[in-house]
Amino acid sequence: MHSLVKLLCIVIISVHDQSGNFPDCKSGPLSAQQRVADLVSRMTIDEKFTQIVTTAAAIPIYSPGVSFGGDPPAATSFPMLINLGASFNMRLVYHITSVISTETRAFNNENRAGLNFFTPNVNIFRDPRWGRGQETPGKDPFLTSEYVYALVQGLQRGEDEHYLKITADCKAYNAYDLENWIGTDRFHFDAKISDQDLVKKCIHDAHVASIMCSYNSINSIPSCANQFEIEMLARKELLDNKTIVEKDIDRALEHTFNVLIRLGWFDSPEQQFYRQLTKADVDTPESQKLSLESAQDSIILLKNVNRSLPLHIDQLINKKIALIEPTANATESMQGSYFGKAPFLIDPVTAIKAMTAGKLIDVEFVNGCKIKDPDESGFSAAIELARSADIVILFGGLDQSIEGESVDRTSITVPDILLSLIHQLEKVVRSSIHVVIISGSGLDLTYIRVSP
Structure with missing residues (x-):
């Protein structure tokens, strides 16, 4: 006990001795x-x-x-x-x-x-x-x-x-x-x-x-x-x-x-x-509303043939919608190169099916191909779905395997596999294909823009 008291006294004296060296705060912070x-x-x-x-x-x-x-x-x-x-x-x-x-x-x-x-x-x-x-x-x-x-x-x-x-x-x-x-x-x-x-x-x-x-x-x-x-x-x-x-x-x-x-x-x-x-x-309703507003404001409409957009739900009754391409069901890749944990992720397929739920609208999805893989084995399923659909929406673009930190591209062209699929689909569709590009950087969309 004597040693403990002595130690405490030393600490108190030491702190007290330094007090005179502290800066003067009397005149304000x-x-x-x-x-x-x-x-x-x-x-x-x-x-x-x-x-x-x-x-x-x-x-x-x-x-x-x-x-x-x-x-x-x-x-x-x-x-x-x-x-x-x-x-x-x-x-x-x-x-x-x-x-x-x-x-x-x-x-x-x-x-x-x-x-x-x-x-x-x-x-x-x-x-x-x-x-x-x-x-x-x-x-x-x-x-x-x-x-x-x-x-x-x-x-x-x-x-x-x-x-x-x-x-x-x-x-x-x-x-x-x-x-x-x-x-x-x-x-x-x-x-x-x-x-x-x-x-x-x-x-x-x-x-x-x-x-x-x-x-x-x-x-x-x-x-x-x-x-x-x-x-x-x-x-x-x-x-x-x-x-x-x-x-x-x-x-x-x-x-x-x-x-x-x-x-x-x-x-x-x-x-x-x-x-x-x-x-x-955190993640308040007001913040979610702001997130939606910012996403909507960032969308760019490059082309609208015969004013076919927007698609109105009432006009889609008894119609078949084909959703094609890997970015149609993208989740994490939608968030770009850096992101935290989102409270929820809604990919295009999920969103469109939710919007048409309970209505006489048939929504079907196939991948067709992968963004970077030259494999065309999924083309046949995509072509058959497009042939039977009233409306075809193709989701293309890039992902982090092509662009990102430590990864530069050597070309600005659309991936060859995507262009090949578009060429095949154009032969069987009943109306113009709606193309949605999801990417973090620019692509040469000349063919898509000039194609009827």
Whole structure:
């Protein structure tokens, strides 16, 4: 007992002795910069090293990623970013990302999500063969800049302006639009660009909390070691030293801890609005309605022969509808290259059958072929179904085996197997084929567009 009391006295005296060194808060709350400087100044060099290496223990509130499958089991699922770009509706982008940040906070309050999200992808979709173009809003620089601004605002700002809601991350900074193309991969690609091409909207206008340097080099300098790009353009300051010294480590830590303080990591949860969000704020009816609206706004009608669309239910009574192709029953592939757990997935076949249920409408489905497989053995079943149908809807496109991270295409043409099937179906159908393309990047649809 005597030893325990003595130990407690030592601790109390030690803490009391340091109290005079704490910053003066009487004149009002300290800024994030002041709090960071004080925190880093109290760390030993060994403690500093543990926080800057890649093997540092994860800080739960800051670590990226979401753990699905618990309670709540899923989050609201929204269309891919290429869809949002096609909508040209930045109000949608802002409201969608506001929902995402709200649900992220709710997951974080259950210790099942971090608050640092690796988005937006700020690169321009210059070449439709790039596998990750689906993660961008498209090829237009102005549209991309407006989209980036709306997205960052929706993620980082909210009901409580005192704190960041979550942190966005401009990636991959910069000039990244190649995965693996004819012998050159993203780790060895050297982008030759001018200063005008460098992305600034995300950093200087939207005030994004973090950036991720790209895999490639820029004008022969690796992006992550490009002092002009990272220091002058991103941080507007230069390193004074050519070697790493303790003040360089301090500065690196200050960038990290500054974000943590702005997220509210060091403050009492009771005083923070975002820390009160719960599973009741996840996948709400309003969020589902927003998801549907954004999907509808992103659909592009390329051609409408004789105004045959839209199809009205009453006019389909006693008719037979043929649904053909593998993307007609696509589920996960509809979500693109990156996605979490959706509360539900409704593929086109399921949706059309649900809409026509209880009516005298015959809806039948066959695959016909696979997206990447040259096997034509399913053609006969598709041809017979099309021959007997009043309406034929063919669902084509691409999937992640053809486009995605680390996978570039070498052509923008429609897969040969799909064109072959279309040629065969055209010989037997009673009316024009309705073609629906589901893909994350552009395809040359010239034949489909000019075909009667």
